[in-house]
Amino acid sequence: MTENFVTKPKIIAIVGPTASGKTAYAVELAKKLNGEIISADSRLVYRGFDIGTAKPDVEERQGIKHHLIDVVEPEEDYSAGLYEKHAKKAIEDILNRGKVPIVAGGTGLYFRVLLENWDLPEFDPDVELRAELQKLSNLQLLDRLRELDEAAALEAQLADKKKIIRAIEIIKNTGLPLNEARRLKAPEYDVEWIGLNLPREDLYEKINKRVDIMVENGLIEETQKLLNKHGRIKNIIETIGYKEITAYLDGTLTLEEALEKLKQNTRNYAKRQLTWFNKNEEINWLVAK
RNA sequence: GCCGCAAUAGCUCAGUUGGUAGAGCAAGGGACUGAAAAUCCCUGUGUCCUUGGUUCAAUUCCGAGUUGCGGCA
DSSP: OOGGGOOOOEEEEEEOOTTSSHHHHHHHHHHHHTEEEEEEOTTTTBTTOOGGGTOOOHHHHTTOOEESSSOBOTTSOOOHHHHHHHHHHHHHHHHHTTOEEEEEESOHHHHHHHTSSEEOOSSOOOHHHHHHHHTSOHHHHHHHHHHHOHHHHHHSOTTOHHHHHHHHHHHHHHSOOHHHHSEEOOOOSEEEEEEEEOOHHHHHHHHHHHHHHHHHTTHHHHHHHHHHHHOSOHHHHTSTTHHHHHHHHHTSSOHHHHHHHHHHHHHHHHHHHHHHHHTOTTOEEEEOO
16 A cells, blocks of 8 residues: 555535625535535634624534634734645644544635645745835836736736736746746645625625625724734734724715725625636535525 | 706716717626735626607707706796
8 A cells, every 4th residue: 555545534614605605605515514614704813803703603604623713813824825834734643633624714725726736936935136126117127027027927917916027026036937936736625616796786796795794793893903903014904894984983984985995895805715716627616595 | 837957887977079878886707825804806788868850870969848956936
């Protein structure tokens, strides 16, 4: 017997747009299969982001262990790379205890990296370089990228500052042009994919209602509390929910305008999430209740 | 009741000196390899309110009607 014959660990993945019912579904499945849940959500990792992110509370978790929720403070920058490491460790622990890992969430990039085949370049985010490049104009950045990686510069969108900076960061840290740095790897797990979705109109209605409920549950107070505690940091003002409520608290928007904007941003986000999941042909789509 | 003004894309509006029209927002589609709830790209046929008239040709000019908004009674 060699390791070549060892079968890959079985894992269940539950994906879908925000408000499609993933949380409840995952908990039910975990109860049935003796499983534990690993969140795949770039916002649930932050402590204090509760109401605005629809983070499952104790009652909703129903005694099922949830991993990768509340792992860092909002000041800390989390990332896909950290997620991959943390999630793999959690999966290993769960398997060692003889339980079933259930990865559930809505962050497409995290699924690609953890359970599909994207192989991230291996170096820590170069925050200093990013900050330095941030000061340059898009045109200057594109010129700089052209010198380092002509192919990437040709493909880049002038307006997409973030991606241009990232391409420069990659070639400076790895010496590789973008098309070589983007590697694929063999998936490490045997994944059963389950997709939750609703007809677009129903999904949007559910999103709108959920926003109203968040406000009833204290979204505005939570936002104020986060701002008081951490200030106007990126992770707060770039998160749907806190972003719009901050504008209301500043007086830039009326409450009505802020809520309308919040609903709309959430709807747009749900659409973007679907773009990730639609590309994965292994997903078995179920109709949510 | 009379007098003005308006009526064009889901919304707010621009425009056509007469040759059937275009912006923003919304909406739809897509991209994404350690910031991803981020960031970015693509997509505009709609009885130009209705109806007569003038004209080769009317959404555009003229008349009437309808609705809305002002003003005067």
